[in-house]
Amino acid sequence: SLEIEQKFSKDEILRMYLNEIPYGSNAYGIESAAQTFFAKPAKELSFDEAALLAVLPRATSFFSPFGSHTDRLKYNQEAVLDKMANLGYISKEEAEKYKAEDVLGKIVVKRENIKAPHFVMYVKEYLDSKYGAEEMEKGGMKIYTTLDWDKQQIAEKAVKEGVEKNQDRWNAGNAALVAIDPKTGQILAMVGSKDYFEKPFPEGCTVGKNCKFEGQVNVAVRDRQPGSSFKPFVYLTAFTKGYFPETIIYDVETDFNKGSEDNYIPQNYDGQFRGPIKMKDALGMSLNVPAVKTLYLAGVNDSIVMAKNLGIIGLNDPERYGLSLVLGGGEVQLLDHTNAYATLANNGKKQTKTAILRIEDKEGSIVEEFKDKKGDQVVKEEYVAMLDSVISDNKNRASVFGENSPLRFDDRQVAAKTGTTNEFRDGWTMGYTPGIAVGVWAGNNDNTPMKEGADGVNVAAPIWRSFLDQVLSNYSKEEFPKYDSEKAMKDIKKDILIGKLDTEKKVEVCEIPGKDDKWCKANKYCPEDEIKERVVAQSHNILWYVDRENPQGERPEKPEKDPQFERWEEGVRNWYKKNKDKKIISDEDLEGDCDEGDFEKYMPKITMTTDKSGNRVKIEVKADAPFGIESVKIYVEGEEVNSSGSSSSSVIYEVPDSKNNSNLKIEAKVIDDNGNEAKVEDNISVSF
Structure with missing residues (x-):
């Protein structure tokens, strides 16, 4: 270095440095670099380009304009201008002017003969970070990757056609797909956008700010909210705590923050609430309120630990997510998300995801090589079997997604879960067989909403299904480990954990007139047409029964x-009051046997008039009995003088001397058909 400094000036040294150092993309x-990225000589570069x-x-690799970190590249470019x-x-005004330029939009995209470009860039970034960019550019290394070219082509076609x-x-401008071998962790396919080489859309948009589509951004490694596709991790955590797919929780409107400044009242996708429901049905139907309750039961921190153990990276701020975590409140990357589902596919045994099979140096020596490993058992197989039984059973989701959604497979076991974020900004479909895990994201790069109704099952599932339909024929039909519910729950003493409410079935009841949502056990005082058959349940949320x-x-x-x-208790009480026409009523609203006073308006009534004429007395009677008249009888001095089955009757009584x-x-x-009676009497004086 001393010799160079003696021979060359600092400007000359800097000039040599700038003319020799790598800028990426073989420049x-x-x-x-100026020619490669802007198709112009260096002397013609503007300040924002320079x-x-x-x-x-x-x-x-990390800052490559063709890579996935263009936001970081732009941030650092603006720092250089400052x-x-x-x-x-330059002046501060000029700096602001050049910072406002869409410099990324000026990048010249050359459609080079790069196969699987997002995967290639992903691998290159890994290699540069581990071995150095210069070694990778000049070292003569040979890289053998895990990419399955047939699957990659199928994936690219499915994504492009789906978008x-x-x-x-x-109004969804982009999509991404990742496929992983669960048994090895090898990345088989990675599609980061519908077309790496296509220009950003819409025309004239600013890259990194308002483009719905940016081809060179690898969305597979970008943070996005997962929506309900995160729910399986939470339910799995609950299963490890001692809950079961059959455990009953209440799907009722609930303010989880009542008493604080900010209310948190999550809604289900259809605005409806279903009352007591089993966890397996709640997860299959992707209901939000039961999911939030399950997260509370499982614990936010423990659920995050579970997700991380399965393969999710990030989620480092539990306090920020709170109970919204289960609805996709934290950000994940599609690649990691698919890796976590791959761990589920491998019965809870995690393999480290990898894109490298082997690396050789220029001499042919092996620098790095993939080796089969047993993997880490991060969650017991018995709990994964519970989850498999839920998200692979089409019956659990049919009431929401229909019998014939893209998630249904009749010829093999396939587990699947969709996800949709607020305002339809992201749509997901994640799933697996024992042999392959596949994840699909769909949406817009700039996070603008899609059209209403753009659920994961509509925008992501068709892409996911198209890919699987073409690749599963090469996989044997393996089955998930069996969940034996009878064996798992045989020693459990609490009914609510095993899918039973404390109920007295087939109770005939009547709603008490004039009392809001109160019932009584039907008897003779209750009109026959008012009698209902109901299941009477103890109306307590699960926290009444369990710690x-x-x-x-x-x-x-x-x-x-x-x-x-x-x-939670308030939500349960309110649900029963609002749903009195349902087949279940709360035991708190059942007041025992019906009382005559409660049904006074249904009791029989009778009136009587008398008219004297000499030694004759005309007696007229009118009766009203809502339950029906069994008999109307008239007595004089205790002796029956007339009997009738009609509502009105009369008799002329001759008074003896x-x-x-x-x-x-x-x-x-009068006696009605239920045995209820009413009577009237009068005393008259006679003289003739």
Whole structure:
């Protein structure tokens, strides 16, 4: 270095440096970089273009304009412009002007003969970070990857065709797909966009800001919210805690933050609430309220640990996510998400994801090589079997997705879960067989909403299904480990954990008139046409029965100490009141046997008039009995003088001489078909 400094000036040394260093994409020196990225000589570069090129030597693969970190590239380019302004090379006004330029939109995209470009860039970034960019550019290494070229071509075609359909129908400009071998962790296919070489869309958009489609951005390694496709990790965590697919939770409107400044009242996709429901049905139907409750039971931190153990990277701020985590409140990458599902496919045994089979140096020596490993058993197979049984059973989701959605397979076992984020910004479909795990994301690069109704099953599932239909024929039909519910729950004492409510079935009840949502057990006082058959259930949420940390242990002595108990309890009470026409009523709303006073308006009534004429008394009776008249009888001095089955009757009673100049007691009685009776009496004096 001393010899160089003695022989050359600092400007000459800098010039030589700039003419020799790598800028990525096989561009060495600033002149080559200017031609490669902007198709112009270096002397014609504008300040915004020159500032961008100045960033590249720091990490040529990471900051490549053709890679997945263009947002970081732009951030650093703007930092260079600010530095130039601070040093006086340009004014601050000029710096702001050049920062506003869409410099990424000026990048010249050359459609080179690169196969699987997003995968290639992903591998190159890994190699540069591990071995150095210069070694990779000049070292003569041979790289053998895990890519399955047949599957890659199928994936690229499925994504491209799917996006073309989604663009018009759902306003979804992009999609990505990843496929992983669960048994090895090898990445078999990676499609980061519909077309790496296609220009950003819509025309005139600013790259990195408002483009719905950016071909060179690898969405497979970008953070996106997963929506409901995160739910299986939460339910799996709950299963490890002692809950079961059959465990009952209440799908009722619930304010999880009641009493605080910010309400949190999640809604289901259809705005409906279904009351008591089993976890397997709630997950299959992708209901949000039961999912939030399951997350509370499983624990936010423990659910995040589970997701990380399965293969998710990130989720490092549990306090920020809170209970919204289960609805996709945290960000994940499609590649990691698929890797986590691959761990599920491998019965809870995690393999490290990899894109490398072997690396040889220029001498042919092996520098790095993939080796089969047993993997880490991060969750017991028995719990994964519970989850498999839920998300591979089409019956569990048919009421929401229909009997014949893209998730249905009749000839083999396939587990699947969709996800949709707020305002339809992301659509996901994740799934697996024992032999392959596949994940698909669909949406827009700039996170703008798709059209309403752009659920994961509509925008991502068709792409996912198209890929699987073409590749599964090469896989044997393996089955998931069997979940034996009878064996798993045989020693469980709490009914709610094994799918039963504390109920008294086939109880005939009547709603009590004038009392809001109150019922009584039907008897003779209740009209026959008012009698309903209902299941009477103990109307308590699951926290009444279980300590969430130890659900199979003793019942909590004071469940109200749990901060969510009263919030959940209120939701349950309100649901029963709003759904009195349902087949289940709360035991708190059943007031025992029906009482005569409760049904006074249904009781029989009778009136009587008398008219005297000499020794004759005309007696007229009118009766009203909503349950029907069994008999109407008239008595004089205790003796029956008339009997009828109609609502009105009359009789002329001749007073015997022996009762002249006396008082007569006249009575009338009606008995209805339920055995209820009413009577009326009168005393008259007779003299003739």
